[in-house]
Amino acid sequence: MTSLPTATGDKRLGLVIDLDTCVGCHACATNCKEWNTSGHSAPLTDVNAYQAEQRGVWFNRVFTYEVGGQGPAARTVHFPKNCLHCERPDCVTVCPTGASYKRAEDGVVLIDHDKCIGCKLCSWACPYGAREYDEDVGVMKKCTLCIDKIYNTNLPEADRVPACVATCPAKARHFGDFADPGSNVSQLVRERGGYDLMPETGYRPTSKYLPPRAGAAAAGAPKKLEPVPDLAGAGKFLRWVDRVLSR
Amino acid sequence: MHPAYSVILFTTASGAGYGLLALLAVFGAAGILPAHTWFGFVGIGLGVALVAAGLLSSTFHLGRPERAIRAFTQWRSSWLAREGVAAVATFAPVAVFGVGWVFLNDMSGPFAWAGAATAVMAFVTVSCTAMIYASLKTIRQWNNALTLPAYLALGLATGALLLVLVAALFGVYRPAFATLALALLVIGLVIKIAYWRQIDAEPPRSTLGTATGLDRFGEVRLLEMPHTEENFIMREMGYAVARKHARRLRLVAASALFGVPSVLLAFALWSGLGFVIAASALATLSAAIGVAVERWLFFAEATHTSMIYYGRAA
Numbered sequence: 001m002t003s004l005p006t007a008t009g010d011k012r013l014g015l016v017i018d019l020d021t022c023v024g025c026h027a028c029a030t031n032c033k034e035w036n037t038s039g040h041s042a043p044l045t046d047v048n049a050y051q052a053e054q055r056g057v058w059f060n061r062v063f064t065y066e067v068g069g070q071g072p073a074a075r076t077v078h079f080p081k082n083c084l085h086c087e088r089p090d091c092v093t094v095c096p097t098g099a100s101y102k103r104a105e106d107g108v109v110l111i112d113h114d115k116c117i118g119c120k121l122c123s124w125a126c127p128y129g130a131r132e133y134d135e136d137v138g139v140m141k142k143c144t145l146c147i148d149k150i151y152n153t154n155l156p157e158a159d160r161v162p163a164c165v166a167t168c169p170a171k172a173r174h175f176g177d178f179a180d181p182g183s184n185v186s187q188l189v190r191e192r193g194g195y196d197l198m199p200e201t202g203y204r205p206t207s208k209y210l211p212p213r214a215g216a217a218a219a220g221a222p223k224k225l226e227p228v229p230d231l232a233g234a235g236k237f238l239r240w241v242d243r244v245l246s247r
Numbered sequence: 248m249h250p251a252y253s254v255i256l257f258t259t260a261s262g263a264g265y266g267l268l269a270l271l272a273v274f275g276a277a278g279i280l281p282a283h284t285w286f287g288f289v290g291i292g293l294g295v296a297l298v299a300a301g302l303l304s305s306t307f308h309l310g311r312p313e314r315a316i317r318a319f320t321q322w323r324s325s326w327l328a329r330e331g332v333a334a335v336a337t338f339a340p341v342a343v344f345g346v347g348w349v350f351l352n353d354m355s356g357p358f359a360w361a362g363a364a365t366a367v368m369a370f371v372t373v374s375c376t377a378m379i380y381a382s383l384k385t386i387r388q389w390n391n392a393l394t395l396p397a398y399l400a401l402g403l404a405t406g407a408l409l410l411v412l413v414a415a416l417f418g419v420y421r422p423a424f425a426t427l428a429l430a431l432l433v434i435g436l437v438i439k440i441a442y443w444r445q446i447d448a449e450p451p452r453s454t455l456g457t458a459t460g461l462d463r464f465g466e467v468r469l470l471e472m473p474h475t476e477e478n479f480i481m482r483e484m485g486y487a488v489a490r491k492h493a494r495r496l497r498l499v500a501a502s503a504l505f506g507v508p509s510v511l512l513a514f515a516l517w518s519g520l521g522f523v524i525a526a527s528a529l530a531t532l533s534a535a536i537g538v539a540v541e542r543w544l545f546f547a548e549a550t551h552t553s554m555i556y557y558g559r560a561a
Contacts, residue, residue: 002321019461029473054476061473063556065455068465076470079459081556090384096328097317115317118310120483121327124248127385127453129480129553138310195460198453201384201552209460 002095004088005104012107012179013145014085014206015165016188020213022062022172024078028164029060032082032143035163039148041113045136057132059083059143060164067212077212080173082164083130083143084197084205085109091122091131099140106177107206108147113139127201150175178206248386249486250546257305258376259405259538261334262398264297265369266406267413268337270427272344272369274410275354276362279421286417287348293409295341302334326382330375337372340364373402380545387452387561388549393442400438401504401538404431408508408534411515412527420523422516428530429512436505439541443497446548451560458555469558484551485559488544496544504537 036059037044046056063079085102089109092100099115100122102108111122116139123131123140131142146162149155159166165175176185185208188194194208231239271290274280306312319335321328340361347358354362377398380389407428414420455469456462477485488496508530515526550561 003324026473055478055482058474058478061478063469063473064471065459065461066468066470067461073465075464077459077461079556081473090382093324094327094379094382096319096321096325096331097314098321099317115314116311117314117318119308119318119327120310121379123480123483124551125383125385127552129484129551129556132479133310133483135310135479140310197460198458198552200453200457211460211463 002092002098002100004092004102007104009103009105009107010179011105011177012087012206013150013176014107014178014185014208015082015145015162016174016176016185016194016208016210017080018170018172018174018188018192018210019077019079020172020192020210021170022078022080023170024062024064024076025169026062027167027169028080028173029058029062031163031167032060033058035146035149036144040144041141043134043137044141045134047135057134057141059130059132059141075212080164081128081130083109083145084128084203084207085143085145087204087206088202090125090203094121094125096121108145109142110144110147111140111142113137113141116140127198127203128205145175178208248546248549248551249483250543251308253304253307255539255542255546257301258398259301259401259535259542260297260304261301261376262373262402263405263409263538264294264299264301265337265373266402266404267297267409268294268341268406269366269369269403270406270410272340272362272365275344275348276359278354280414281419282348282352282354283417283419284349284352286413286419287345289417290410290413291341291345291348293413294406295338295345298334298337326375326378330372330379333368333372333375337365337368340368370399373398385552386549387449388446389545391442391445391449393438393445397435397438397442400431400435401541404428404435405531405534405538407431408527408531411512411523412531415520415523415527418520420520425512425515425523425527429509429516432505432509432512432534436501439501439505451550451555453552453555453561455555455558458552472557480553481557484554485557486547487550487559488547493544493548496540500537500541500544502537503533504541507533507537 033044044057048054060080060082065077065079067077068074085108089102092102097115097117099112101110118138120133131140134141150160161175165173174185174188176183178185189208192210194210196205306315318328319331322332343361344358344365347353377395381394384390411424411428414424455467459467461467511526511530515523552561555561
């Protein structure tokens with residue numbers, strides 16, 4: 001059913017991506033590929049994997065932007081991007097087959113690969129470029145928020161987070177429930193001013209981005225270190241210690 | 248956007264086919280066209296063949312064409328599904344008025360009603376095709392008020408050219424048909440010029456600043472791509488036609504689709520049947536090239552918001 005769920009469920013699962021701490025290591029993209037090439041979306045096909053014109057399906061792609069011009073205020077921002085599991089996902093409603101759907105219970109946007117005819121219209125409807133075509137299988141694939149991991153009771157509870165979140169060495173990715181105002185992600189969004197990408201398109205993404213903190217330039221010039229004070233004012237004992245240690 | 252040949256063929260052929268069927272049905276029901284067997288067979292047959300060829304070719308770009316039947320299920324939300332349902336449903340009234348025309352030589356009563364239903368369903372189907380594109384908020388060149396009128400006008404205009412040709416071949420031609428085709432071509436040209444002016448004038452709706460939310464820090468510039476090779480998004484959405492080529496191709500489309508056929512039809516208005524046949528055949532050929540170029544441009548000139556992340560304007 002490609003109509004959107006009329007009632008929102010108890011949960012709205014999504015990610016918070018912290019652009020302040022992301023170091024652009026691509027570990028999220030790599031671990032995502034590793035997890036998702038087996039399980040729900042398997043395989044994430046690579047074509048020409050070991051030769052020129054390599055191409056394949058990735059759910060996570062890490063861009064790097066230069067922000068603030070060329071002067072001293074310039075900064076480099078690494079920018080991981082994947083499906084934002086929107087509240088108004090046109091990628092779902094344009095699907096003619098019922099393969100694309102948004103789950104009522106937790107808001108996760110998924111594809112039923114057995115129903116998909118590979119018409120690619122959903123990829124046209126996504127403003128973020130989050131859906132990719134698997135030319136080998138002939139169907140569309142997308143980030144599942146690791147649906148086969150976050151509810152997997154065979155895993156220890158601490159591991160029931162998306163692969164990208166689990167692997168991030170900079171703790172730049174957070175997973176949680178946006179419907180719960182007390183959740184880690186809701187708190188982060190409140191405290192750090194989490195925002196939507198391209199709000200003007202009206203897709204209302206669930207996942208949010210945290211802006212980079214004010215850079216070094218905004219904090220002012222670094223404090224100059226004071227030279228080590230000389231022994232003027234030190235007592236007799238400390239002068240003796242100094243003499244002993246200086247030998 | 249990548250201009251897939253199967254989709255160009257689908258939208259242009261089915262547009263002309265539905266245009267021809269709608270005009271035949273209306274003029275047949277109104278008694279303006281005679282219900283002659285062979286005229287009906289060739290005219291309706293040509294319309295159905297164009298529609299069927301278009302629908303078939305639209306399945307060529309599918310990854311899993313064997314599951315295409317599923318595409319009829321989600322008409323509640325999807326314009327593509329609605330288009331599929333409407334296209335198949337249109338065959339029912341076409342079959343009824345086709346049987347009346349070709350086998351019974353009767354276009355009165357229920358056959359006239361089937362003709363009216365054919366015209367309505369042709370209108371609905373072409374509108375659904377246009378709305379597949381016009382409803383995409385991600386592509387500003389499609390998501391505007393002129394996409395739907397352009398599809399309708401061009402479908403009708405190319406259908407009217409075919410009507411002039413077929414009617415002339417079977418000796419049931421009236422100058423009013425050429426006048427109608429001429430008028431539709433002029434309307435089509437006006438809509439396309441307005442469309443091209445609009446997409447040139449409209450500023451991008453999103454920028455790299457709003458796409459990343461980093462505009463608060465000043466100018467945002469792509470420093471590094473996420474990968475070394477082109478991915479699906481870049482190949483599908485990143486097709487770009489050089490600006491100078493776009494200008495020339497617009498001129499080619501306008502000349503071949505509107506200019507040449509209009510001049511030929513204008514001469515045909517004051518000529519004998521022999522010239523009408525030659526002129527409408529040439530006009531149809533020219534318009535076929537023109538509409539293919541027009542539709543190719545419709546895709547090639549469209550920019551997609553996802554390409555903003557890759558440092559392109561949309």
